[in-house]
Every structure is written in structure tokens, then in C-alpha cells.
Amino acid sequence: MKLSFKGGIHPPQSKNTANCAVEKMPPPKKVFIPLSQHIGGACVPLVKKGDIVDKGQIIGNVEGGLGCPVHASVSGVVESIEVKTSASGVKIGQIVIENDFEERLSVDVKPIEKSFESLTLDDVIEITKNAGIVGLGGATFPAHAKLASGAGKIDHLIINCAECEPYITVNHRLLLEQPERVLRGLKILLKVFGLTKGYIAIEDNKKDAIKKLKEKTTGTDFVDVCIMKTKYPQGDERQIIYALTGKELTSGHLPFEVGCLILNAETVAAIYDAVVYGMPLIERFVTVDGDCVKEPKNLSVRIGTPINELIEYCGGLTKDPYKIICGGPMMGVAQWKMYAPTVKGTSAVLVFSNQNRTRQSDAPSCIHCGRCVGHCPMRLMPNYLVAFANAGELDKCKEFDILGCVECGCCSYDCPADVPIVQTIRAAKGKILEQMRAQKAALNKSAVAAKPEKEDKGGKES
Ligand code: SF4
Ligand code: SF4
Numbered sequence: 001m002k003l004s005f006k007g008g009i010h011p012p013q014s015k016n017t018a019n020c021a022v023e024k025m026p027p028p029k030k031v032f033i034p035l036s037q038h039i040g041g042a043c044v045p046l047v048k049k050g051d052i053v054d055k056g057q058i059i060g061n062v063e064g065g066l067g068c069p070v071h072a073s074v075s076g077v078v079e080s081i082e083v084k085t086s087a088s089g090v091k092i093g094q095i096v097i098e099n100d101f102e103e104r105l106s107v108d109v110k111p112i113e114k115s116f117e118s119l120t121l122d123d124v125i126e127i128t129k130n131a132g133i134v135g136l137g138g139a140t141f142p143a144h145a146k147l148a149s150g151a152g153k154i155d156h157l158i159i160n161c162a163e164c165e166p167y168i169t170v171n172h173r174l175l176l177e178q179p180e181r182v183l184r185g186l187k188i189l190l191k192v193f194g195l196t197k198g199y200i201a202i203e204d205n206k207k208d209a210i211k212k213l214k215e216k217t218t219g220t221d222f223v224d225v226c227i228m229k230t231k232y233p234q235g236d237e238r239q240i241i242y243a244l245t246g247k248e249l250t251s252g253h254l255p256f257e258v259g260c261l262i263l264n265a266e267t268v269a270a271i272y273d274a275v276v277y278g279m280p281l282i283e284r285f286v287t288v289d290g291d292c293v294k295e296p297k298n299l300s301v302r303i304g305t306p307i308n309e310l311i312e313y314c315g316g317l318t319k320d321p322y323k324i325i326c327g328g329p330m331m332g333v334a335q336w337k338m339y340a341p342t343v344k345g346t347s348a349v350l351v352f353s354n355q356n357r358t359r360q361s362d363a364p365s366c367i368h369c370g371r372c373v374g375h376c377p378m379r380l381m382p383n384y385l386v387a388f389a390n391a392g393e394l395d396k397c398k399e400f401d402i403l404g405c406v407e408c409g410c411c412s413y414d415c416p417a418d419v420p421i422v423q424t425i426r427a428a429k430g431k432i433l434e435q436m437r438a439q440k441a442a443l444n445k446s447a448v449a450a451k452p453e454k455e456d457k458g459g460k461e462s
Helices: 121-130 143-149 170-177 179-193 207-216 237-245 265-277 307-313 371-375 382-390 394-399 421-461
Strands: 022-024 030-034 058-061 076-085 091-099 156-161 198-203 223-228 260-264 283-289 297-302 323-326 333-335 348-352
Touching: 022 170, 030 076, 058 091, 121 143, 121 179, 121 265, 143 260, 143 265, 156 170, 156 179, 156 237, 156 265, 170 179, 170 207, 170 265, 170 283, 179 198, 179 207, 179 265, 198 207, 198 237, 207 223, 223 237, 237 260, 260 265, 265 283, 283 307, 297 307, 307 348, 371 382, 382 394, 382 421, 394 421
Parallel strands: 022 297, 156 198, 156 260, 198 223, 283 348
Antiparallel strands: 030 091, 076 091, 283 297, 323 333, 323 348
16 A cells, blocks of 8 residues: 555646756856855855855854855855845845856865764764755755754654655656665664664655665665655655654654654755765755746756756746746745745746646635645644634634644645635744744843843842
């Protein structure tokens, strides 16, 4: 029986580039490296205008808290450090580097000096952090923090190769063309976590990749290739955990709490590159597709390359674009211009014309059909959440677990009334999180205000 989960949807897969081998795109004349490409605090620049930088050099780093550094993806000269709107729509500092095309590698990019046998989890966490590796499936959570969360707590190390979003085929191509990077990365992680077996979770629509993985692992027992039903959002961590282990991860809980650690296939390959070659994350695979793109392709792209250059490399546009999306059509971020840089989380650049627009209603109104409830993989009631959000009842939204929404979009996909469900939920979540941040800041402020009083008292007593 194929593994799966409850709820979800079956959108057209549109894996048009499944047979397109990854092409290495030549590095651009300029790269634009945003100082925040991960969940957590933004980096502060470690270089200034006019500095000469080498490929792989750390050029920005976080000062503390969650986050990881950013690196120069080409060698060259820092042209400027400017604030620009990022692919996710927020204004953020970015370092512009003019490429000198010398491909001069940073002295910090060097293979690890330790043997495989003496490698520890702490070593891999440190290397992963310094290499700036984040979840490359699009979540962009710093990978070192994820590894650290699993220390001593996991029995299931799972590589996520579901790639359930329509159009995107980068994991599929990675497994077909460079399976060793993933399998060797898995071996390193198994070793440092003290596990003997890992799991590769893959949807049944990638038959050639499944065959390749089985060929590569014949006669070994360090990996189980787990074939899952093709269904969206099978790639969500909670759905994979349920499909493979039967355990349910409820809202607010993390995979390590049920003994699981899940990493995207490209993330594992990046960890392998960092551990074995010392190579930081400066390049990634990107699917370029959509009915406007002349020659859809899979590309290997330097971080910081503007997305319009990816499109030009694919022959340009054949029609007027209606929507440009960085990421998949379900969870990606619509762009308002074509100059946003490729970042660590950019798994795809999709360009669609108006012909692909299916939703036309300007005055959506819920008809209480309940489809959204049936499709929600998190067992939420999206119709109620929308009603509460529209009425400004944020407490009710919280009570109905709006923060458990993973923003997969299944509810919106099949709504016959065109209700902008996920958009409304996302906006309400934003307001709730803002409220929570403000409450936390107020609490911290009052704690700081109370501190001198205590210190004074302590001083007098002594
Ligand atoms: S699918 Fe749309 S119309 Fe049906 S209950 Fe949900 S919001 Fe209402
Ligand atoms: S409510 Fe959230 S988790 Fe549920 S289907 Fe909609 S977007 Fe997905």
C-alpha cells in the first residue's frame, strides 16, 4: 500500500521539466545578495563598498539568535550595499557584487581536516551553520538549528523528496543526476546521529528516480526508499511523518518531539558539499517554467542572480506575463517585478499568462459547501477561520487554531465560491503574530524596568 495522509488535493502535476537535465547557468555580471534569506534575524554586512571579495567568502552574518551567514557567490568587488524589496516583498539590505569572473575561491573553502570516523554532530552543526545552509525546499529554516533540535531525540532521519508542488522538479533531477550527494550526505548524518538507517520519502510520480535510488542502494541496508502517494501537500513535514510513521504532529509541536528529523534532499546534498569540500551554499537548483517561458529548464544558479536573467537564459517570454511566482504555484510568492534576486529558498521561477487564471469572481461569498474542511490536511475549519478573520475576531481565530495553518492553499484551491481563504488566513495570522510580538516586547520591557529595582535591593542588602 502506498503511504499517504488524510485530506489534501490533486492539482495537475505539470512536471514539464521532469526530463530536463540541470544546466549550469553561467554566473551573472552582478549578484545581489540579500542579508536575510532565512527564518531568523537579518545578517549584518561584514564588507563595505569597494572591498574585493572571493567566491564562498562570508559577507554577512547574524549577530546572535536564529540565523546563518550569507556568502559571496562570485568573486569580485562590492559595488554597493543597498535596501531593496526582496522576493518575499519585504525591504531588506542586499550586497551587490560586481563579478570579476576570476572565480577566485575563498581561503575558507577547504575540505574538513577530520576523518569520517571522528566526525561528531557538533562538527556537522558548526559546518552547516558556517556554510549558511537553510531548508532548501522553500522553508529556509536554518539547517544547523534543525540538526541541533534532533540531538539525542530522533529515531527517524527522513529525506524529503516528495516535491509535491506542481511544476517543480529540482529534487527529482537531483536524485536522477547526483544521487551520491544525497546518499553520502545521509550517511554522514546517520553517523553523527548514531543511527543505522535513514528514510527517503518520495512520491510515486518519480518512477525513474525511485529506480535509480534502488539501484544505488542495492545490497545496502542504510536506507529505506518509502514510496508515497502523489498528493498535495505530501511534502509538508507533518504529512510525511504521518505517512511514514503513523504519528500525528499536532499544531505547535516540532518533528523531534515525535522522534523525527526531516531534511529536504537538496539540503542534505548541500550539507554533504559543506562537510566534504567546505563549500558553502552559493548555488542552487531552480526550475524555470510556466506557459510564458519559451524553453522551460532546470538550472543550477548562483545565489543572487536576478530572476529576469534566469528567464532570459530560458529564451525569454513568449507572451505577456500575468503572474510571476518565486517557488511553487501553491505556496510560492508572487512577484511584482522581475528583478528580485534568486535566494536560498528559490526552488522555482514560474511565469504564467492570464490564460492560466481560473478564479474570476470579484465578490466571493462562502456557500458553506464544506470542501475546504475536507481538504485541510491540518484538520482545521478554514471557512470558520475566514469568517472570524473577516469579523476581526482574532481571539476566535486563535481558539480555532489558525496558527496551526501551514498555508498549503488546499482550501483555496477547490473553493467553488473563489473565497480567498488562505490569503485571509495568512493576513489574520500576521496580525496575531504581530500582537504576540508586541505582548512579548511589553513583557520584556517591564522585566527590564523591574531589574534595577531588584539590583538596588540586592545592593542594599549586601
Ligand atoms: S470551500 Fe469555499 S464555499 Fe465551500 S465552505 Fe469553504 S469557503 Fe465556503
Ligand atoms: S486552512 Fe491552512 S492548512 Fe488548512 S487547507 Fe487551508 S491553507 Fe492548508
